[in-house]
Amino acid sequence: MDSTEAIYNGLKDAEIDFIVSVPCVNLSRLLNMIDDDPEITHIPVTREEEGIGICAGAYLGGKKTAILMQNSGLGNSINALKSLMELYEFPLIMIMSHRGTDGENICGQIPMGDSTPRILEGMNFNFFTPTNPEAAYDDIRRSWELSEDEGKPVSILLEIKYW
Amino acid sequence: MARYEAIADIMENIDEELVICNIGFPSRELYEIDDRSKNFYMIGSMGLASSIGLGLALAKPSKDIVVIDGDGSLLMNMGSLVTVFANNPSNLTWIVIDNGAYGSTGNQDTYAQKIDFVEIAKSIGFKNSFYFDNIDLKKVIKSDDASFIVYKTEAGNSTAPIIDIDPITIKERFMSSI
Numbered sequence: 001m002d003s004t005e006a007i008y009n010g011l012k013d014a015e016i017d018f019i020v021s022v023p024c025v026n027l028s029r030l031l032n033m034i035d036d037d038p039e040i041t042h043i044p045v046t047r048e049e050e051g052i053g054i055c056a057g058a059y060l061g062g063k064k065t066a067i068l069m070q071n072s073g074l075g076n077s078i079n080a081l082k083s084l085m086e087l088y089e090f091p092l093i094m095i096m097s098h099r100g101t102d103g104e105n106i107c108g109q110i111p112m113g114d115s116t117p118r119i120l121e122g123m124n125f126n127f128f129t130p131t132n133p134e135a136a137y138d139d140i141r142r143s144w145e146l147s148e149d150e151g152k153p154v155s156i157l158l159e160i161k162y163w
Numbered sequence: 164m165a166r167y168e169a170i171a172d173i174m175e176n177i178d179e180e181l182v183i184c185n186i187g188f189p190s191r192e193l194y195e196i197d198d199r200s201k202n203f204y205m206i207g208s209m210g211l212a213s214s215i216g217l218g219l220a221l222a223k224p225s226k227d228i229v230v231i232d233g234d235g236s237l238l239m240n241m242g243s244l245v246t247v248f249a250n251n252p253s254n255l256t257w258i259v260i261d262n263g264a265y266g267s268t269g270n271q272d273t274y275a276q277k278i279d280f281v282e283i284a285k286s287i288g289f290k291n292s293f294y295f296d297n298i299d300l301k302k303v304i305k306s307d308d309a310s311f312i313v314y315k316t317e318a319g320n321s322t323a324p325i326i327d328i329d330p331i332t333i334k335e336r337f338m339s340s341i
Binding site for chain 2: 018041043045046047049050051052053054055056057058059060061062063065079080082083084087088089090
């Protein structure tokens with residue numbers, strides 16, 4: 001099980017069947033696997049905040065939802081995550097490529113990357129930081145149930161060295 | 164005519180459809196005019212009514228979904244026009260009540276006064292992009308493509324009270340009604 005297969009298998013075993021995305025280079029193989037899976041509806045979106053709304057609607061319609069994005073997308077989504085997802089207790093798995101971490105070569109990623117874990121802490125949202133495929137699989141597989149129990153999104157932060 | 168009458172007019176055409184309603188006075192007014200478990204009142208997340216409607220439409224292709232949105236809210240999520248068009252769920256009807264104002268915050272002007280949403284939606288590719296005055300809403304809801312409708316009104320709010328059901332109840336009764 002490589003780094004990408006671990007995420008895919010975790011999502012499958014959590015029975016996720018509706019995924020929205022804004023791409024990251026580190027997510028490209030995963031996005032292809034999801035596109036090839038007839039059991040998963042995959043909706044690329046123009047901006048992460050829009051994707052949060054789409055996931056809320058899909059959940060109303062009975063789907064189990066996840067968003068794939070860079071951690072920059074967390075910044076684009078904060079109000080929706082609070083005033084839609086937490087307010088109404090919508091579950092959601094947020095798989096984030098955590099840019100701006102050790103090994104980053106684009107300086108523009110560093111400020112948001114540094115702050116991302118503290119933003120999630122400040123939002124009082126649970127998140128996992130697996131560093132190998134086995135841990136990522138376990139964390140993702142149990143995230144949907146955790147998110148339903150807590151009534152708010154659960155995040156998986158995947159730093160550059162994870163891949 | 165202001166938004167309140169427009170919502171009443173829209174709801175005269177609604178039977179079993181699921182309705183997603185924009186934040187602020189639009190939801191308050193809908194709640195007063197025609198509260199039903201098939202209404203989802205969006206209390207926060209300005210701009211996302213059409214996104215919620217899109218997700219629901221894709222998840223439930225057998226149900227007809229009507230979104231009641233506003234011009235200020237659409238301006239906050241213009242990308243949704245592209246995403247809705249690209250996915251083209253035939254069961255989604257997106258109505259924008261365009262009063263040219265941020266009604267719930269004191270009727271400040273919006274830039275919608277300077278643009279034409281119907282033409283914008285057509286230019287993106289919507290086959291169904293109409294002014295409400297020119298259509299039979301019941302027929303448009305049943306059409307084979309996603310529909311975008313602009314209902315022009317004057318600015319102004321009613322005295323509809325704040326919604327006194329909590330968000331989780333709004334969600335749970337909505338889901339039970341599907």
